[in-house]
Amino acid sequence: MTADRILDRLDQLARDATLEAAERWHARAEALDWIDRVWPVLAHDAEAGAAARAQALRQRLELADAMLHRRLRAAVRANHGPAVFRRWQQEAGLIDGEGYDALDELLAGVLRLADPGPDSRPLEPEMVFYQPTPARHALDMLVRSGVGPRDVLVDLGSGLGHVPMLASLCTGARAIGVEWQPSHADAARRAARRLKLERVEFLVQDARDADLSRGTVFFLYTPFLGTVLRDVLDALRREGMRRPIRVCTFGPCTRIVGDEAWLHTDGPTTADRVAVFRCVGQGSG
Template identity: 40%
Template sequence: MVLAEIEEDIQAIEQDEAIYQEINFNSRANAIDFIDFHIIDRIDGLLQNSAYQKELTILQQRAEKVKTDLEKIDNNLFKRLRENIRTGTYKESSFLKTLDEYFDQDDNPTDNIGYDNLDNFMNGLLSDQAIPEPIMEREQEMVFYQKTPARIILEIAELANLGSEDVFFDLGSGLGQVPILVNLISGTAAKGVEYEPAYCNYAKTCASQLNLHLVEFINIDARLADYSQGTVFFLYTPFGGKILQTVLEILQKESLKRTIRIFTYGPCSETLAQQNWLNCVHGAVNDPYKLCAFRSLSF
């Protein structure tokens, strides 16, 4: 009975013509997850103690082939889209239109927690490099790197309504996804400030491969960076405590020269809400899974 169920699951994916069409990335991603967690993992468990080793091995090989075939479709898709980015085919709104072709808003609700298929898409699209291991030891108040959910980056780009006069800074930019996507969506100059050199080099290579001249990554402690050009800033809680407060004091000095906007995600939103030079204009600061936006006050 179990063998028949597994074979039926594999056959259903094999015969689903829609997921083999390049445009149906969402359905294909769901199918790959199903193969991984409901077929291959199930077979692995059964192989530990089963009289049907041969039959299960055949099913496992069959499932792995289906998964490989589906992943090849994605790899070819990403290769083509990266070439389009490199050659300047996608400019601002046209990049968003391309995303809309692959993602329905109902498939990626903005009120969920964690990552979704849009993140899988961005991970494959922006680079085919292997993710490097960090080589620097973090200070105690520095937070370990986590990617900003792609839906949050799209929300930033929409709310910020960036123009050619803006310069966007991502503090703790990691592998560079936020500045790259902000630039692709808005055309605005975007800079990433990153303490970890391995991550910064990865991001630089990614931007170079995509031929994004207005995207820059700076390997420096955020407390030492030059923010004189910045008009819009983003922090996905890259640090806390005294480091965060020092950086905020630096940004406050910048706000005396011009109005600045700061977007936050994660626990640091509550700290920014306590700053008397900032006004929260969007979001719930006590919810770490909601994007918040702040604007500097005029003095």
């Protein structure tokens, strides 16, 4: 894009007062991303004030986001989360692909997760470095697995707690995060307390030692592989022999879980979309 076209686009965005409307959070995210991408051109443009105008626009959009985030946090604390956030699933956009998008920015603004700091303990062999589940995939999982207020969702390898908190505030379900890193679990607990998410808890545990007896839905974003995954799948199989459970996976572990004879899914599975498995013999309802 030429410098002239960038300046024209900047003027167009600056004149668009509707960008500050609460419901235009997605358009604001796109505009802020565009400013970041063209900033080198704006910063060195010969036209005086181009960078200043872009910075003023950035501040306007960030202020509108901050106001929306405060309003949404207040709604969550007042137990209106399910009604407010039900529409997120409709706005999630394309489901496939493992990248992040505007919905993740919105969720980050609501949860306000603190940096867990540098004190993470070393991972054991076969444990996978943490990265958060993209919000659209978490929402896709909640809808397709039918999570509701009577469910207990257990996130095995919950990291900073995005999925348990999203599950609770969107569906009213009880949610449990099982996390190896104390620093991550502590950050998640603080965020849940600020939002008054009383049906969410975070346990610092090795997933192999976790009590799975309360769970009805289990989620794994490939937190471990090899013998660790094998041990956890064996424990889940024992739970599935006692009662109906659902197992939801995302990423490379889906292929391994899909080979389990005691689980079935309604269609083909791919690594770039959450797979929902049910116990063999369990109905699809």
